[in-house]
Amino acid sequence: MRSIAKIELQYAHRFYGFQGEAxxxxxxxxxxxxxxxxxxxxxxxMVFPCNEIKKIAWDVLRxxxxxxxxxxxxxxxxxxLTVYDKQGIRNGHPLNKMKGEAFVTPLATxxxxxxxxxxxxxxxxxxxxxxxxxxxxxxxxxxxxxxxxGVNKASQCYDTCKHFERCPIxxxxxxxxxxxxxxxxxx
Numbered sequence: 001m002r003s004i005a006k007i008e009l010q011y012a013h014r015f016y017g018f019q020g021e022a023x024x025x026x027x028x029x030x031x032x033x034x035x036x037x038x039x040x041x042x043x044x045x046m047v048f049p050c051n052e053i054k055k056i057a058w059d060v061l062r063x064x065x066x067x068x069x070x071x072x073x074x075x076x077x078x079x080x081l082t083v084y085d086k087q088g089i090r091n092g093h094p095l096n097k098m099k100g101e102a103f104v105t106p107l108a109t110x111x112x113x114x115x116x117x118x119x120x121x122x123x124x125x126x127x128x129x130x131x132x133x134x135x136x137x138x139x140x141x142x143x144x145x146x147x148x149x150g151v152n153k154a155s156q157c158y159d160t161c162k163h164f165e166r167c168p169i170x171x172x173x174x175x176x177x178x179x180x181x182x183x184x185x186x187x
Contacts, residue, residue: 001040002143005053007032009065013123016074025076028149030125032061032132035144037160044171052172052182053140060135062100063110069123070116077118090114107131125154133158139173140164 009030015022034057036048070077084090092113099112108119108131121127125147132145133156141164146155164173165187167180174180178187 001047002035002037003047003050003053004033004035005050005057007034007054007057007061009061011064011067011069013069014074014076015122015124016071016076018122030064030128030147030149032057032128033144033146033155034132034136034140034142035146036141037143038141038164038166041166041168041171043168046171048140048166049171056139056173057132057136058100060100060103060110061132062098063103063112063117064128065098067115067117070118071122072118072120080116081114084114103135105131105134107134125149125152126156129154129156138162 009032010027011030012025012027014025034053036053038047040047068080070080081090090113096113096115099115100110102112103110107121108117110117119127119131128147128149129145132147133142136142141160141162142158143160144155144157146153165178166173167183167185169185170180170183172180172182174187179185
């Protein structure tokens with residue numbers, strides 16, 4: 001059985017090197033749908049609490065919300081960083097509070113202090129799915145990701161062979177010590 005959660009992201013990007021409207025800097029509301037699959041936890045009668053899916057995903061995906069997403073070879077990138085340096089906001093600002101943990105993956109690097117994500121590939125809906133899966137595959141039993149942005153939409157299905165030990169009381173994934181981070185139950 002599956003549990004399904006949705007997350008909304010506001011971001012700006014452009015398709016560097018693309019011929020068409022998307023070559024200009026523009027913004028989107030992106031909607032990410034995460035489907036996880038496992039057995040139903042008997043006491044809680046669900047596969048996975050959807051609010052926990054959102055919490056786990058949001059911890060890293062908040063870096064994309066209200067952020068600029070540029071490909072690493074985009075000539076706008078150094079210009080943006082120069083402006084941020086002149087404004088004194090490249091290394092953070094007291095009002096920049098909604099940021100996730102920085103990450104570096106083969107597909108993307110997040111710079112939360114300046115609300116910037118730098119990608120290896122153009123951040124299309126397909127590209128976002130690749131990045132999200134790479135970030136979350138070891139945290140959730142993902143079987144399908146769907147991302148829509150404007151009129152564009154893509155999805156990818158995955159075989160889940162990884163089993164996550166979950167709390168019998170609230171269904172949350174246990175930490176590395178076998179303890180539930182939500183209710184404190186211990187294995």
